[in-house]
Amino acid sequence: MSHFARQESIETIARRPVPPPYPAQAAGDIAYAEDVFTRETMREYLPKEICRKILATIDNGEPLDASVAGDVAHAMRQWAMDRGATHYTHWFLPLTGSTAEKHDAFLELKDGKPIQSFSGKNLIVGEPDASSFPSGGLRSTFEARGYTAWDPTSPAFVKRNGNGATLCIPTAFCAYTGEALDKKTPLLRSMQALTNATRRLMRCFGAKGDGRVAVSLGAEQEYFLVDKSFYLQRPDLLQAGRTLFGAASAKHQQLEDHYFGSIKPRVLDFMTEVERELWRLGIPAKTRHNEVAPAQFELAPIHEELNLACDHNMLVMEVLRTVADRHGLVCLLHEKPFAGVNGSGKHNNWSLAYDGRNLLDPGSDPRQNAIFLTVLCSVIAAVDRRADLLRASVASAGNDHRLGANEAPPAILSVYLGAQLAEILSQLEQGREGRSADGQATALKIGVDVLPALPKDTTDRNRTSPFAFTGNKFEFRAPGASFSCAGPNTVLNTVVAEAFDEVAEELEKAPAGRFNPTLQGVLRKLVKAHKRVLFNGDGYTGEWAEEAARRGLPNAPTTPEALEALVRPENVALFERYGVMNAREMESRHEIGIEDYRRKVAIEGNCALDMATSMIVPAVRREYRKALETLDLARRAESEPGAAALDAECALLGEGLADLQSYAVALTDALDRGDTAGILEAMGNLRCVADHLEPFVEDDRWPLPKYREMLFVY
Numbered sequence: 239m240s241h242f243a244r245q246e247s248i249e250t251i252a253r254r255p256v257p258p259p260y261p262a263q264a265a266g267d268i269a270y271a272e273d274v275f276t277r278e279t280m281r282e283y284l285p286k287e288i289c290r291k292i293l294a295t296i297d298n299g300e301p302l303d304a305s306v307a308g309d310v311a312h313a314m315r316q317w318a319m320d321r322g323a324t325h326y327t328h329w330f331l332p333l334t335g336s337t338a339e340k341h342d343a344f345l346e347l348k349d350g351k352p353i354q355s356f357s358g359k360n361l362i363v364g365e366p367d368a369s370s371f372p373s374g375g376l377r378s379t380f381e382a383r384g385y386t387a388w389d390p391t392s393p394a395f396v397k398r399n400g401n402g403a404t405l406c407i408p409t410a411f412c413a414y415t416g417e418a419l420d421k422k423t424p425l426l427r428s429m430q431a432l433t434n435a436t437r438r439l440m441r442c443f444g445a446k447g448d449g450r451v452a453v454s455l456g457a458e459q460e461y462f463l464v465d466k467s468f469y470l471q472r473p474d475l476l477q478a479g480r481t482l483f484g485a486a487s488a489k490h491q492q493l494e495d496h497y498f499g500s501i502k503p504r505v506l507d508f509m510t511e512v513e514r515e516l517w518r519l520g521i522p523a524k525t526r527h528n529e530v531a532p533a534q535f536e537l538a539p540i541h542e543e544l545n546l547a548c549d550h551n552m553l554v555m556e557v558l559r560t561v562a563d564r565h566g567l568v569c570l571l572h573e574k575p576f577a578g579v580n581g582s583g584k585h586n587n588w589s590l591a592y593d594g595r596n597l598l599d600p601g602s603d604p605r606q607n608a609i610f611l612t613v614l615c616s617v618i619a620a621v622d623r624r625a626d627l628l629r630a631s632v633a634s635a636g637n638d639h640r641l642g643a644n645e646a647p648p649a650i651l652s653v654y655l656g657a658q659l660a661e662i663l664s665q666l667e668q669g670r671e672g673r674s675a676d677g678q679a680t681a682l683k684i685g686v687d688v689l690p691a692l693p694k695d696t697t698d699r700n701r702t703s704p705f706a707f708t709g710n711k712f713e714f715r716a717p718g719a720s721f722s723c724a725g726p727n728t729v730l731n732t733v734v735a736e737a738f739d740e741v742a743e744e745l746e747k748a749p750a751g752r753f754n755p756t757l758q759g760v761l762r763k764l765v766k767a768h769k770r771v772l773f774n775g776d777g778y779t780g781e782w783a784e785e786a787a788r789r790g791l792p793n794a795p796t797t798p799e800a801l802e803a804l805v806r807p808e809n810v811a812l813f814e815r816y817g818v819m820n821a822r823e824m825e826s827r828h829e830i831g832i833e834d835y836r837r838k839v840a841i842e843g844n845c846a847l848d849m850a851t852s853m854i855v856p857a858v859r860r861e862y863r864k865a866l867e868t869l870d871l872a873r874r875a876e877s878e879p880g881a882a883a884l885d886a887e888c889a890l891l892g893e894g895l896a897d898l899q900s901y902a903v904a905l906t907d908a909l910d911r912g913d914t915a916g917i918l919e920a921m922g923n924l925r926c927v928a929d930h931l932e933p934f935v936e937d938d939r940w941p942l943p944k945y946r947e948m949l950f951v952y
């Protein structure tokens with residue numbers, strides 16, 4: 239195929255007419271959660287007794303009566319078919335970090351006649367031939383079968399496409415040995431661990447029986463949009479999800495005029511359609527705005543129960559991608575699609591409630607304050623003690639370019655509390671009278687005194703901290719935009735459970751009548767031991783990295799270093815103790831993480847090499863040739879200034895070509911050796927030369943869409 243023909247096909251694809259959104263409706267007609275098999279739907283479609291049983295399973299984790307499954311399946315199929323569904327799928331979260339689905343029609347043949355069927359067994363278990371999913375050695379391919387098991391706590395939903403629909407059943411994915419091959423299973427186990435530990439802690443504070451523990455997550459999703467016709471001209475975006483070349487545009491984000499700016503009509507149309515789709519799926523999309531970088535945006539939902547919120551965030555990413563495509567746009571979820579401007583993260587807003595009360599809300603009476611301070615200190619202790627695990631939970635090839643890149647939290651974990659809370663903790667530590675930031679004198683006696691009011695907004699929003707207390711929740715800002723929320727929250731739940739248990743252990747030993755002083759002592763000890771992780775300053779600075787090193791805080795700047803945490807004996811012991819993952823499961827996550835990292839870097843390396851050799855070098859070479867020819871003409875015309883200028887230009891282009899060639903050789907070598915660090919280094923050098931040469935090549939001969947186009951023309 240000639241270049242021209244290829245170009246033509248790409249343009250045809252880019253210009254494919256945009257189908258109308260499904261279905262074209264007025265806003266008022268959107269029934270929230272219309273495509274979700276909700277409680278209300280169950281009541282409508284199921285007999286009362288069956289409904290009661292299934293709700294008991296959902297709410298209290300009671301084992302599901304096998305006989306009930308058939309009735310539930312029947313009702314689900316009826317409901318889904320009313321929405322146009324012809325197929326069903328077990329929807330799961332394999333260790334690739336994305337979602338997986340394999341569709342089966344409701345179709346059966348009985349004596350050659352078609353009938354619709356979907357049995358209880360079809361609902362409860364699936365046996366996908368899942369041999370190609372990463373298992374990190376948990377399951378060798380000859381015994382490839384994994385199975386999917388229905389997670390009734392995340393409701394089934396119908397996913398629509400232009401001319402049909404599919405019933406999706408959220409499931410966990412395990413090997414026959416029961417070992418988890420997915421991200422959901424450890425998450426559910428970690429929620430159980432945190433539930434147990436929270437109940438134990440609350441019993442120390444006089445709670446009777448087992449209250450309801452709820453972990454909440456609000457995941458803010460950042461993303462970029464680029465026009466599809468640019469995207470299709472960029473092999474790097476197509477293959478690696480990020481640009482591997484591209485000189486900075488004169489204007490990028492210096493003026494900070496994009497952040498919260500008025501949203502362009504085309505983008506607003508896109509966002510509106512995304513929200514309609516999400517609302518139909520019962521996903522409470524709430525906030526939308528322009529982000530800091532040009533062409534960067536954010537979507538934030540109302541927080542929900544953790545397991546559901548994790549599933550919902552996976553759907554958010556999918557809906558963003560598919561709706562963008564319908565609008566002739568491409569949604570980039572890579573952590574760093576463009577060098578020199580901000581990357582995209584996923585702020586993980588996490589909180590914990592007991593019997594409906596948020597334990598991270600200071601509350602207004604002394605007993606509530608005591609619980610709040612205990613939970614606060616426990617989380618601080620957890621982050622300090624297991625910083626390496628939290629760091630590992632956000633490690634990936636993409637996020638390596640974002641963490642610590644002066645626009646995102648560094649790879650060093652620290653906790654931001656704001657001036658007022660920091661002061662309260664230091665009073666707690668020293669057991670002395672002090673002044674809170676609002677000037678009130680305080681003599682903090684836990685469980686007796688009321689904390690000064692902590693209005694959410696006095697805590698100056700510190701955007702540079704990876705782990706910030708923001709009023710009534712913790713915001714973990716290190717996860718990358720493309721991440722599943724399951725991994726980071728599995729770690730967070732487990733490490734907090736450990737800290738709660740440690741506190742409860744001490745409190746349970748408190749002599750009668752000595753609870754408050756015991757608590758005071760326990761918290762003082764916690765603050766003393768873990769205050770090194772508290773940092774209210776600017777996390778982007780080099781001074782902080784030095785200070786953090788002096789404090790002995792771990793700093794793992796790259797993914798392979800960070801992932802080591804998953805196989806450290808003390809971390810494996812922790813996960814085993816809490817039944818979240820066993821040693822083999824941990825080892826498999828480590829292996830998959832490393833493998834994924836190596837593969838992604840190799841793909842980028844090969845892509846960069848290909849682009850350099852087949853696109854950039856030829857463009858520079860043509861320019862060089864033109865310059866040489868013109869130089870020749872100038873000499874013949876005896877134009878000295880002309881010859882001098884062209885001579886300099888030839889030298890620049892000639893040296894550029896030589897540099898491109900030598901870095902391409904270095905990159906080839908590193909790729910051959912499978913030397914990941916070498917690939918990254920050679921790729922960086924190659925890019926540096928190419929970006930330098932870009933403005934010296936005649937604009938219409940440059941083979942790639944430029945930053946000033948991709949980031950500003952949409």
Ligand code: ADP
Nearest residue numbers: 454455456457538539540541587588589710711
């Ligand atoms: P920001 O200024 O960071 O955007 P917001 O208060 O708007 O802060 O909240 C951002 C996210 O935090 C939203 O997704 C929101 O639903 C979530 N959130 C708010 N309160 C809680 C909570 N108690 N637990 C978990 N997430 C919460």
Ligand code: MG
Nearest residue numbers: 458585587713
């Ligand atoms: Mg936020």
